[in-house]
């Protein structure tokens with residue numbers, strides 16, 4: 001076993017190589033046609049030693065050999081190909097989805113138990129996925145639970161059920177159940193459409209299957225099923241996800257430009273790539289490269305389709321011979337599969353002679369890393385300089401940290417808007433006002449950190465930045481969608497700034513939404529209006545409106561005793577405004593320290609442009625009220 005381990009580049013980590021997509025047939029099984037009195041069941045005809053044919057009724061279906069049923073043969077071939085673990089699943093011809101439930105369930109149980117029997121002789125290197133009678137969701141859930149208890153790691157299902165795609169409510173319920181059970185799901189194309197037009201040359205396999213798989217993924221995305229399904233569902237699509245990755249651009253384009261192609265999903269199609277895995281069975285180095293670039297290295301897993309003729313000959317050779325960095329190869333060859341399957345990573349890596357480890361969580365339990373998605377997070381830094389400049393990593397990480405805090409700020413400010421609106425709906429209650437003040441205090445504390453954080457970047461010499469700056473153009477802070485969202489959400493809605501987001505339609509759409517939605521500014525003054533503190537006469541000019549709002553604030557401060565809660569909100573908003581100006585100022589100082597008075601990569605005049613933004617305030621009325629107080 002030790003010899004089989006794929007040695008990782010980092011000395012301390014050994015990653016098992018796991019093949020998540022391959023098939024078995026038991027050596028024999030009962031004559032279903034006789035048992036159920038219905039024709040055209042699959043059966044096995046042994047022809048020569050170690051060889052057999054799968055028949056469906058009278059029709060020849062496929063030649064197979066002993067690796068399908070004999071664990072010894074399989075293990076020898078796994079040794080030959082340096083595969084440590086295989087996850088076996090039945091072949092879709094055994095699904096029986098179009099039969100009565102009792103027959104399909106009986107059949108599923110038989111093959112599920114047969115799979116465990118094979119795994120039992122697999123020296124710990126064979127694991128399995130079960131099959132379920134998908135035509136009956138209750139029975140499917142029950143069989144899945146039974147199988148999980150018995151030792152299966154999840155289920156393999158077909159990509160459709162007759163006319164129903166994967167977004168069928170029953171199938172979505174089943175997927176939900178899989179997430180609850182911690183079961184991995186492998187979706188396999190089957191029963192390909194258009195077969196009457198593809199009678200020859202295995203076209204249903206080479207043309208129909210990729211389209212079927214693509215259809216399965218697209219159905220889950222556009223129907224909004226992924227929005228409803230829990231994020232801990234681990235689902236993988238076979239054969240590299242079929243034609244999905246290659247045609248994702250087409251799908252995205254349709255989503256953006258045709259309302260009818262929009263479906264019911266919350267996000268554009270590209271934003272769902274972190275919801276599923278695909279296997280590596282694409283048989284072409286460039287296709288694998290493209291697949292990994294599209295899906296991300298943490299979303300593709302070794303899958304061979306072994307031991308069938310259409311499977312990978314020399315399992316894993318496509319990944320091993322690819323040009324990916326060794327850390328990425330580790331993920332593709334086994335790291336991702338461990339997560340997908342919920343395998344206990346430590347036990348897989350630990351030899352018997354090693355000292356006992358502290359208590360380890362079960363494979364399906366959360367760990368520090370799995371909860372925080374640490375491996376994915378650490379994969380997200382991609383310096384552009386060649387050879388890589390030492391300081392570019394810092395530059396990336398500092399920006400990413402800002403973006404993470406921007407995300408939290410947006411989240412909290414959305415909470416502030418919700419509290420202020422709740423308060424406007426119920427002006428007598430103080431709870432929502434306290435909640436708004438509490439969240440605003442968090443926002444000011446975060447922003448204080450954001451002001452401070454520039455000092456870290458100032459440890460970078462200007463010459464060091466210039467060494468890789470050329471690689472960044474035309475990327476610029478102008479394109480920080482979240483920064484602009486923050487401005488819009490606080491009330492500084494400048495439609496002109498949308499133009500920097502034209503290249504990214506999702507960001508553009510999100511900013512347009514923010515332009516339409518009530519800002520913190522709107523929600524705050526709506527609440528004062530609901531309290532009877534603010535009335536703006538019809539036809540008032542912009543200046544008169546601002547004046548009326550400032551006087552509403554003034555009235556709060558003048559009656560401190562009755563409005564302590566609201567004054568707290570006002571103080572927090574003022575402080576936030578102040579801190580954002582501090583952020584702008586520190587950013588300008590950083591810019592001047594690093595690039596002097598040069599133009600920005602976004603095409604602005606640089607520091608002199610940024611100085612113009614120092615006058616921007618989210619809540620000018622709060623400042624104006626201070627002038628009025630001294631009247």
Ligand code: HEM
Pocket residue numbers: 398399402403457465476477478479480483587590591594595599600601602603604605606607609610613
């Ligand atoms: C070497 C460090 C940096 C330099 C030289 C720099 C330079 C600039 C320049 C020149 C601009 C004006 C737009 C343009 O023409 O590109 C700008 C805008 C911006 N930068 Fe930076 N920046 C740096 C670091 C950062 C960091 C760490 C952040 C954190 C998120 C950031 C966020 C922004 C934002 C949000 C804008 C748009 C500001 C607005 O429109 O008001 N920058 N930056």
